[in-house]
Amino acid sequence: MFAVIKTGGKQYKVASGDMLRIERIAADAGETVLFNEVLMLGGDSPQIGAPMIEDAGVEAEVVDQIKGEKVIHFVKRRRKHSSKRTKGHRQKLTLIRIGDILSTGAGKSKSKTAIGTGSVSASVVAAMEERYAMNKADQAEMAKRVVAGEAKAKSAKPAKAEKADAPAEAAAPAKEEKAAPKKAKKADKSGDDLTQISGVGPVIVGKLNGEGVTTFAQIAAWSEADVDAIEEKLSFKGRVGREDWIAQAKELAKG
Template sequence: MFAVMKTGGKQYKVQSGDTLRVEKLAADAGETVQFNDILMLGGDTTVVGAPTVAGAAVQAEVIDQVKGEKLIHFVKRRRKHGSQRTKGHRQQLTLVRVTDILSEGGDKTGVKAAIGAGSVSAVAVEAAAPAKKAAPAAKKAAPAAKQAEPATEVEGVKPANLLTEARGGKPDDLKKISGVGPKLEGLLHENGVFHFDQVAAWDAAEIAYMDDKLSFKGRIERDNWIEQAKTFAAEQE
């Protein structure tokens, strides 16, 4: 049996025993993690998700936290004589070994979910766990009507730093941001986003606005675009 799973904005075809490098996970060497976004299962019977296969999961053992190959890129500013740099970057990755592929029951195993190390959701889960345990009995006895109040969604606000064209006629390579491919980069350009520093400056309201424009609600926070963009913008300074 094989599975096609998604993590870190990328898709991987895996079988039991496979070793692969994925975007950095919030896990230590020796831990077992579970990937729950399974797009397809193959074998005697093929099951295609819509978009994911309900109850399916891939479990893997974390071998080590590693770095990818060093990437070199040359930066030269137009019309500025002598302003040029050669920079390097090594992506942080997690080396895992696939131990099991579950066609069903993945939501009942209790195995720690594989979450990106820089993901906002990972921080929220860790922060919420101790708060829930420490909640006083009086809070549990609060009126049911108050507990049932829905969370208030942030209203989208158009970012003030959108541009009509790239500065100097040369946009940044936004595909360096994990989760941004050629299609998303094109949508960002259509909406006036050409540079890392634009993405890095967005607040919650501006993120909500861009989520609607890109038709990928939650993608910006889930793939941690803001922190990635800050890193790439700093490298260009």
């Protein structure tokens, strides 16, 4: 079984018994620390965190506090001052031996949490551990509230559905009442559908109705004088004869 842990801004794939050099943590040689930022657990039943795996951890024994290899940083400036500067650096590291990999129950482990660097004081480490424990407690409390809220919402849904049905039933008669006048209006409507005459659209029908022409029989009975008068009033001279409205009206009047 292996685990992928995060510490010091880096990720490490570890297995039980591995020796590892990591960024310095606040712990003395011989102490057992717990890495609780576990991103992945491998083995027969692998787990992948989102981003961390809940209640998982990796215990490790601090072997020693060491320093890495010296890195030389040399700078030479030829222009202006022709200066040279050499700086050396040795990264502070912690040598650890990986112990148990805990897929669950890391929260109950008595090992102290691996935190920070060697420059962190013991009081700061204790405060950070306390804050971590408080955050865990807050998360558990929040989860309980969410579950309780979901249960309450489920129980309230049937009541809301019943309330929603009542207005719908009350609204149904009102719709029927509104529909009744429409039917009555259609029954009262008289005259023929003049748009059946080729060349007559809704606009022309409106103009004809304004002149009192509403039926095919009226158009079929037009004389030349009537045609001239209608064309003059409605400003479409020659259209009645060109589109043969009278002949069409006679055919439509027959039914």
